[in-house]
Amino acid sequence: MPKKIIKTENLNLWFANKKILKEINLEIVENKITAIIGPSGCGKSTFVRTLNRMNDLIPSCRITGNVHYKGKNIFSPETDVTNLRQNIGQVFQKPNPFPKSIFDNIAFGPRLYGEKNKDKLKNIVEESLEKVGLWKEVKNDLAKNALSLSGGQQQRLCLARTLATKPKVILMDEPCSALDPLSTAKIEDLMQNLKDITIVIVTHNMQQATRVSHFTGFFLMGKLIEFGETKDIFTKPQNKKTEDYISGKFG
């Protein structure tokens, strides 16, 4: 039995009076890649943003049901949400480096948790940039503004910035949709190399889901229609709607 790191139970979510997620029961397997696919507006982004409680930022958001991270309910009053977000990092659709130097971007997370030692910070920066294959490209420009990098480099920088916080899980919300195919391939390679991190990736791109993920969940109109191993979902879907979607009949 593979270990489950995140578990949702009867998760419902509303923005004001609009119901976005309906009775989601889903389990994320530790250290594997889970893809969330589905047409626009099906609630897949909202779903991943629930897992690190980023929906807390939206005042009209209301949630029922439970989400467990390592067996603990993330909505319970004892949960320290900053701690949760340190463990469950996120990479956004649009690269969003801070308008600071490359070094300060990567060191941002460790500094948040109180790391002041310059040598340690240097090591973390090098290690994180090395993991995303940026170190060689930027090692002489660490003081340069991160916004001077190309879009693909910026997205890898954002991934490195998240890795520097040593997360157990990384949520990726269509991380490649603003990137060219070459940069996309690089990000996908990186995902494969992060063997000791659980990844949940939202994607529009079904080829991407088949390329990178071990498990796939198909969302439609706020419901989880089907969930299973990626190869099963794409070769022998159980549900007619899943079959229609992956064969391109809608979406």
Next chain:
Amino acid sequence: MKNNRILKEKIIFSFIKMAAFFSAITLVLIIGYVFIRGFKVISWQFLFQEVQQRDITKGGILQAIIGTIYLGIGTFFIAVPAGISSAIFLNEYIPDTKTSRVIRVAIRNLAGVPSIVYGLFGLAVFVQFFNLKTSLLSAILTLSSMTLPWIITASEESLKAVPFEFREAALAMGATNWQTIKKIVIPHSLPGMITGSILGLSRALGETAPIILVGATFYCRSLPTSVFDKFMALPYHLFILATQHAHPQAHEYALGTAIVLITIIYLMSLTAILIRYHLRKKKNA
């Protein structure tokens, strides 16, 4: 038909051009008038000697200059921290609640209250209720209350201009609200907040009405030695010279005082521009 359109274009264009020139000419005329008529009285004596009550031509306006500078410094250190903090509270902690809307409406209206009314307020609250007497401190507090709404509004605008993605990225890494504000939001919005604050302050320093009621006086034998002393200030000095002084050259000395006041205010605006330029450069380095 076609000619008609082109004619319309020409008429409209010359009209807006005239309007633009009109404002520029007004400024040139004001500055020109003040400088040409008042320039003669500017001298080292005028700038660095104390006022001679008997004969204004024998002394300077040192007390008034120092009084205005004290007023500016005091107001800066009270109104700017209070204004920026209020803006952060409104925009970052309770961005869209009933409380914040009520406070915001109050602030907008506060910005429209005439300055003389602030004088009355200062007289009732600081001078009488808190028993600070008519003093430098009362005037600083009165001008601080007056500049507060301008500073809050300017600061809120620059806080709003911080892209949501930056906050989102910081929070998603486990930053607390305050860490996000301190490390991301404030550095990004500081140039705008400082500029807005200094411009608000420079407007306040030109005010005459409120400070007359709470502590400015036409003549002090010496410079204020504590915040509880009365003080002289440039705008009030100017007002008395221009309207109530018997000396035949009083009008020229009023314009000389105006030059000093305008220069101080322009120097402050220049400082604001330099600070903004410096912080922008640092941000984009």
